[in-house]
Amino acid sequence: MGITLAKSGIGRIKPHMVGGASADVPPPAILLNSNESVFGPSPSARAAACAAISNVERYLENPDDILAPAIAAQYGLDAARITTGQGSDDLLARLARAYLGQGTELIRSANGYLKVPNYAFANDAEVVSVADDAFKPSVDRMIDALNERTRIVYLANPENPAGTYLNGSELRRLHAALPENVLLIIDAAYEEYVDAADYESAHRLVEAANNVVMCRTFSKIFGLAGARVGWMYGPNDVVDNVRRIGLTFPVASSSVAAAVAALEDTVHTRFVRETNLNSRAWLSAALTEMGLHVVPSQANFVLVHFPDPGKSAEAADLFLRGQGIAVRRFASPAYRDHIRITIGHRHELQAARDGLAAFLDGGA
Numbered sequence: 001m002g003i004t005l006a007k008s009g010i011g012r013i014k015p016h017m018v019g020g021a022s023a024d025v026p027p028p029a030i031l032l033n034s035n036e037s038v039f040g041p042s043p044s045a046r047a048a049a050c051a052a053i054s055n056v057e058r059y060l061e062n063p064d065d066i067l068a069p070a071i072a073a074q075y076g077l078d079a080a081r082i083t084t085g086q087g088s089d090d091l092l093a094r095l096a097r098a099y100l101g102q103g104t105e106l107i108r109s110a111n112g113y114l115k116v117p118n119y120a121f122a123n124d125a126e127v128v129s130v131a132d133d134a135f136k137p138s139v140d141r142m143i144d145a146l147n148e149r150t151r152i153v154y155l156a157n158p159e160n161p162a163g164t165y166l167n168g169s170e171l172r173r174l175h176a177a178l179p180e181n182v183l184l185i186i187d188a189a190y191e192e193y194v195d196a197a198d199y200e201s202a203h204r205l206v207e208a209a210n211n212v213v214m215c216r217t218f219s220k221i222f223g224l225a226g227a228r229v230g231w232m233y234g235p236n237d238v239v240d241n242v243r244r245i246g247l248t249f250p251v252a253s254s255s256v257a258a259a260v261a262a263l264e265d266t267v268h269t270r271f272v273r274e275t276n277l278n279s280r281a282w283l284s285a286a287l288t289e290m291g292l293h294v295v296p297s298q299a300n301f302v303l304v305h306f307p308d309p310g311k312s313a314e315a316a317d318l319f320l321r322g323q324g325i326a327v328r329r330f331a332s333p334a335y336r337d338h339i340r341i342t343i344g345h346r347h348e349l350q351a352a353r354d355g356l357a358a359f360l361d362g363g364a
Helices: 008-012 043-055 063-075 088-099 116-121 139-144 168-176 203-208 236-244 253-264 266-289 313-322 346-363
Strands: 082-085 105-109 126-130 150-156 183-187 212-217 230-233 293-295 301-305 338-342
Touching: 008 116, 043 253, 063 082, 063 230, 063 253, 082 088, 082 236, 088 116, 088 150, 088 183, 088 212, 088 230, 088 236, 105 116, 116 126, 126 139, 139 168, 150 168, 168 183, 168 203, 183 203, 203 212, 253 266, 266 293, 266 301, 266 346, 313 338, 313 346
Parallel strands: 105 126, 105 150, 150 183, 183 212
Antiparallel strands: 082 230, 212 230, 293 301, 301 338
């Protein structure tokens, strides 16, 4: 028997998704499983990435020097309070490393982003998962869960995989209840897709407090999932801590070039947003007409509930895969009767709708 060197919490990490990989779907595959933008990046972002390859032999020493000012200019933020990483998950993992350890706790909504507990476990911290209200995070239960061991309260807003959200007043009420030594992490990966009138961007709370950070990504509306670029906005001391424990040369030069160009192409971003809003509404209505329950979504996906045990989500997933359509199922018991469908091209959504209609009509 060898010597055990790994942290004990690593053994608690479990897969959070079920089903086969995208590569397992027979061609011509329709991939509606990973919340990627089917419209891809802006043409100018593609061109910028290709141009940057001409200097690929050189390290990009500090991507923040280039990307932070571009982000700040686009969103009206303070560049000094922005840092970047290999996707927002990189930043979430670093925040866990910086602020969690043995004897500390992270509070989250039980059915929120399913990857987050793994970052706490990897640092030997405990996870307190509080019950939600029909997949919407419960502010009251999160507040009730606070104790002297709490170091992080994590909230995805909008949530993934449900697409629910907290409005501005709910968000402020949650923050007002936190002690100063508790960090509120707001993961706003899907903010660009929100159309709810009472939603408020988390950057306002970041600027009004000393214990709030907002994480964002270029993987969704900007179509740069494979480039792995994320960013964080927060207090200077938190940003400094997260920078200190990052990788050397943390983001590829081609990825940074693509991200800057993507920010500048507001016409493409607006097209993706408007198309997503229209298609999300269309798919939600189409599935509801078929007798399925669709959780109201503020993201680029919808969560679909299968109420009939004889027509399960697992069987629906397998049926769609047989037709070359990949959707997402999750390991969490709360999602056993659900599948998540990414908003794709209209013809892809039509194929998914028709496939589910055939499944419900006796196709499995």
